[in-house]
Amino acid sequence: MPDVAVIGAGALGLAAARRLVSGGARVSVFEREPQPGGLAVGFKVGPSWLEKFYHHIFRTDRRMIELIDELGLGGRLVWGRPPTASLRDGRIRRLDGPLEVLRFSPLSFPARVRLGLGVALIKAIPDPERLEGQTASGWLRRWMGEEAYRVVWEPLLVGKFGREAERIGMPWFWARVHDRTPQLGYLRGGFQLFYEALADDLRRHGASLHLDCPIEAIERRDDQLHLETPNGSRAFDAVLCSLPTRLFLQLARGLPDDYVARFSRGSDHYSAHCVVLELDRPLQSAYWLNVTDPGYPFLALVEHTNWLPPADYGGRHLVYLGNYLPPDDPLYALSDGEVLDRFLPHLARINPRFDRRWVHAAHVFKAPFAQPLVRVGYREGLPPHRTPIEGLWLVNMAHVYPHDRGQNYSALLGESIADRILAER
Numbered sequence: 251m252p253d254v255a256v257i258g259a260g261a262l263g264l265a266a267a268r269r270l271v272s273g274g275a276r277v278s279v280f281e282r283e284p285q286p287g288g289l290a291v292g293f294k295v296g297p298s299w300l301e302k303f304y305h306h307i308f309r310t311d312r313r314m315i316e317l318i319d320e321l322g323l324g325g326r327l328v329w330g331r332p333p334t335a336s337l338r339d340g341r342i343r344r345l346d347g348p349l350e351v352l353r354f355s356p357l358s359f360p361a362r363v364r365l366g367l368g369v370a371l372i373k374a375i376p377d378p379e380r381l382e383g384q385t386a387s388g389w390l391r392r393w394m395g396e397e398a399y400r401v402v403w404e405p406l407l408v409g410k411f412g413r414e415a416e417r418i419g420m421p422w423f424w425a426r427v428h429d430r431t432p433q434l435g436y437l438r439g440g441f442q443l444f445y446e447a448l449a450d451d452l453r454r455h456g457a458s459l460h461l462d463c464p465i466e467a468i469e470r471r472d473d474q475l476h477l478e479t480p481n482g483s484r485a486f487d488a489v490l491c492s493l494p495t496r497l498f499l500q501l502a503r504g505l506p507d508d509y510v511a512r513f514s515r516g517s518d519h520y521s522a523h524c525v526v527l528e529l530d531r532p533l534q535s536a537y538w539l540n541v542t543d544p545g546y547p548f549l550a551l552v553e554h555t556n557w558l559p560p561a562d563y564g565g566r567h568l569v570y571l572g573n574y575l576p577p578d579d580p581l582y583a584l585s586d587g588e589v590l591d592r593f594l595p596h597l598a599r600i601n602p603r604f605d606r607r608w609v610h611a612a613h614v615f616k617a618p619f620a621q622p623l624v625r626v627g628y629r630e631g632l633p634p635h636r637t638p639i640e641g642l643w644l645v646n647m648a649h650v651y652p653h654d655r656g657q658n659y660s661a662l663l664g665e666s667i668a669d670r671i672l673a674e675r
């Protein structure tokens with residue numbers, strides 16, 4: 251029975267650990283934070299958990315749906331079509347269906363038709379292989395026209411990738427459109443319930459979970475892999491590391507210099523910055539609002555309780571104000587109070603009645619490795635799962651390409667690498 255360590259208790263690490271346990275391995279999971287869940291981790295609002303960063307799933311997230319069922323949480327999974335819209339010229343405009351596209355007046359009528367056909371074309375492309383080497387901006391301009399690109403796609407790409415927007419690869423954009431469904435799913439009570447259930451399931455099956463236990467170094471010596479933790483060193487036959495490549499390169503000792511140099515270059519991420527407001531009343535009408543008007547300090551406004559009932563959260567109305575930014579953006583250095591002073595006045599542009607007294611509580615969350623920069627040629631920059639150190643495997647969110655990051659794809663990938671580890675033993 252091999253002794254396997256899994257580093258990271260997000261969707262990937264936990265799904266991998268579960269597969270390893272069911273394959274007969276002795277498994278230990280190490281997580282830096284006090285709770286499992288990784289980027290989907292929650293905090294308590296009233297009786298429910300709420301994700302620090304907005305989360306839902308799609309009908310195509312089949313493995314995630316199965317896992318939720320396997321853990322006995324299927325009854326909590328709710329599906330809906332909450333309104334998705336864009337804030338454009340000061341108005342909230344729906345853009346989440348063919349009819350809504352045809353009514354989208356910021357575009358000329360021919361441009362609306364071309365936009366609709368372009369989306370249908372992306373849905374019809376079965377495999378993104380032929381899109382490798384093309385930028386999303388180039389492809390979208392060519393097939394959907396300059397007008398649709400400028401009005402609809404450019405603000406989203408620039409909002410998400412800033413100065414890198416023109417270099418983002420088309421296969422990633424294809425997957426975002428192709429994989430997504432109009433129906434969205436949410437785990438009532440919060441996705442944290444899923445992670446707690448996964449962790450409990452692992453413990454019940456004999457795995458050990460070490461929370462609040464950051465791995466400080468990984469080294470191969472005496473034919474075993476040694477993990478350095480604040481509580482001492484532990485030795486394993488194999489290690490699956492689910493950390494971002496940058497962190498992995500800092501932790502693993504004895505990697506060849508050319509490997510480190512090569513994969514440092516391709517592992518850039520943008521960071522996520524999210525303000526969560528607990529309000530005493532609703533702010534606006536959409537669930538998801540892409541903020542494409544200029545001058546706003548946030549890119550997305552997600553009013554969670556325009557879908558899930560406020561009663562789940564002790565009556566609070568919950569609003570996320572989200573951004574993706576380079577890790578050195580000055581926003582990250584601001585105090586929470588300074589962030590609120592900068593953000594809150596803009597809410598009155600969306601709802602003129604907004605008053606700061608509506609805000610009962612506010613939280614600011616930051617995640618440094620939140621969005622891989624999926625530039626053209628991205629795939630060549632991905633490190634192989636088998637690392638130069640025997641028995642040490644690297645598999646992380648960045649590897650789900652061309653799919654956009656998502657709990658489903660992390661779980662699937664974690665399970666597939668767990669199978670490879672088991673097959674070698």
Ligand SMILES: Cc1cc2nc3c(=O)[nH]c(=O)nc-3n(C[C@H](O)[C@H](O)[C@H](O)COP(=O)(O)OP(=O)(O)OC[C@H]3O[C@@H](n4cnc5c(N)ncnc54)[C@H](O)[C@@H]3O)c2cc1C
Pocket residue numbers: 257258259260261262263280281282283286287288289290303304305306307463464465466492493497522572617620621646647655656657658660
């Ligand atoms: C703003 C935002 C919105 C998102 N929206 C959605 C959505 O709607 N739907 C969806 O499915 N997905 C969404 N995602 C993506 C989803 O959260 C991720 O794809 C998924 O959680 C990744 O899981 P993972 O296990 O691969 O990585 P992570 O969640 O990053 O897990 C890595 C784990 O490693 C731990 N760790 C780091 N360093 C150490 C160390 N030294 N020692 C031990 N542990 C360590 C971390 O604490 C973390 O728990 C969103 C992400 C963001 C940022």
